[in-house]
Amino acid sequence: xxxxxxxxxxxxxxxxxxxxxxxxxxxxxxxxxxxxxxxxxxxxxxxxxxxxxxxxxxxxxxxxxxxxxxxxxxxxxxxxxxxxxxxxxxxxxxxxxxxxxxxxxxxxxxxxxxxxxxxxxxxxxxxxxxxxxxxxxxxxxxxxxxxxxxxxxxxxxxxxxxxxxxxxxx
Numbered sequence: 801x802x803x804x805x806x807x808x809x810x811x812x813x814x815x816x817x818x819x820x821x822x823x824x825x826x827x828x829x830x831x832x833x834x835x836x837x838x839x840x841x842x843x844x845x846x847x848x849x850x851x852x853x854x855x856x857x858x859x860x861x862x863x864x865x866x867x868x869x870x871x872x873x874x875x876x877x878x879x880x881x882x883x884x885x886x887x888x889x890x891x892x893x894x895x896x897x898x899x900x901x902x903x904x905x906x907x908x909x910x911x912x913x914x915x916x917x918x919x920x921x922x923x924x925x926x927x928x929x930x931x932x933x934x935x936x937x938x939x940x941x942x943x944x945x946x947x948x949x950x951x952x953x954x955x956x957x958x959x960x961x962x963x964x965x966x967x968x969x970x
Contacts, residue, residue, distance in 0.1 A: 805930060808921045809857045812934070813864045815914050816850035818872040819843075822886075822910065826903050829895045835961035838951060842907070842944055849937060856930065876910065897959055904952045911945040914938075 823843035830836045854864045873883055889895070889903050915938050922934035954962035 802926060805925045805927050806857065806860065806862050808925060809853055809860075809862070809930065810865050812917070812921070812937070813850055813853045813857065814867050814872055815876060815910075815917060816846045816853060817867070818869070818876050819846035819910060819914070820850060821869055821872075822907065825890055826895065826907075829889075829892055830900065830961075831894065832961045835900065835951070838947060838961065842947070845940065845944065849940070852933065856933065876913065882906065882909065897955055900961070901952065901955050904948050904955065908945055908948045908952065911941050911948060914941045915945065 820843055823839045823846060827836050827839035827843060830839060857864055873886055885902055885906060889899060889906070892899060895903060918934040918938035918941065922931045922938065925931050925934070951962045954960055
């Protein structure tokens with residue numbers, strides 16, 4: 801496997817690790833059942849993506865880097881203003897509606913960046929399994945973005961989470 805493909809996989813794993821950390825933290829800060837279920841779903845999806853990417857990386861004889869959240873934040877949230885919002889949100893034990901709106905906006909930004917990353921790198925890699933996975937990940941992240949957009953609309957217009965209720969959870 802080319803060194804560039806390994807580096808792309810490493811970066812993808814870091815993006816998913818960041819999303820996992822972010823959604824898990826928010827899940828614990830939201831009292832609303834629908835909002836908590838949505839954030840739990842997104843955290844689980846990010847974890848599945850990370851595990852799948854790590855498995856592919858391992859298949860090619862490499863291990864995922866262990867990167868601290870502060871480093872991930874600086875790389876993924878490049879704008880200092882966005883980094884401050886992230887840090888402020890991560891300090892809160894409970895999110896009010898206004899905080900939740902900011903948290904969703906930040907999540908939407910991360911999902912949009914992930915979509916762009918996967919689209920761009922699906923074309924860069926010479927490994928067909930990675931290109932296919934990145935195409936799939938781009939589509940899955942689009943679904944996450946749509947869920948976040950619907951929740952943003954619902955929180956702004958109605959002050960409630962639209963949520964996500966998996967069939968098994970009722």
